[in-house]
Amino acid sequence: MFTGIIEAQGKVLAVQEEGTNKHFKLSCPFLEELKIDQSLAHNGVCLTVVEITGESYTVTAINETLKKTNLHALKVGDIVNLERCMSANGRFDGHVVQGHVDQTGLCEEVLDQNGSWIFTFSYDATIGNITVEKGSISVNGISLTVVNSQDNKFSVAIIPYTFEHTNLKNVKPGDLVNLEFDIFGKYVARLLNKK
Known part of the structure; x- marks a missing residue:
């Protein structure tokens, strides 16, 4: 994990x-x-x-x-x-990430906010994955918070530290990123679809 x-x-x-x-x-x-x-x-x-x-x-x-x-x-x-991997006695700083990518997403836009960046990614929603406003998502392995959730698209706000210390600084519109959707959200969605 x-x-x-x-x-x-x-x-x-x-x-x-x-x-x-x-x-x-x-x-x-x-x-x-x-x-x-x-x-x-x-x-x-x-x-x-x-x-x-x-x-x-x-x-x-x-x-x-x-x-x-x-x-x-x-x-x-x-x-x-x-x-x-997280050690058993480690501090849980991000969210539960399994390392099992659900699908790729496409970078649609990168907006420079003069101190932060807004990245927007689209994905194939027909697979059944969803995002939730203020929920967690993993983009290229990075634990991030969703700031704008839509049916097949979401945005994340990136602080300077994350921008400089990850490969997000190299991601531009048209690039593919790995997406792992929140594990708890996936289970809830699966249960609701069975009813």
Whole structure:
């Protein structure tokens, strides 16, 4: 389990295709603390560390993951948001993030508010995911609060710290982001649809 509080940013050093899988070699500031078989969220996608060599580590994304997330488009030089799993005695600073991306969203607009930014994202609402005003959402693994909820679109307000310390500063209109909708909202929506 994750909380959506990004620890660091990693850089993609290599991408290797093997069948329908992709192996990503990345660098990160806490490399010496990683271990094989550890879960690590990459843009909100939980992946397992399968190799650590010198200055980098490797994770593998299978076809199902590549189809549902923006990882399929990662290339050498790209920056990803990283978060290690929450420890059992850790402080819960964000919200419950599973690392299971529901779908991608499209950045529609970025408004500079002279001290903050408003990002608007659209998504395919026919899948059944919803946002709630002042509810939580994970965008590229970042725990954010919805400020404008619509049927297939929502906005989030970004403070300077989040802008500078995540890859949101690189997101522009037309870019795909990973979305994980609030787990509690998903369960409520599922229950209501059964009635």
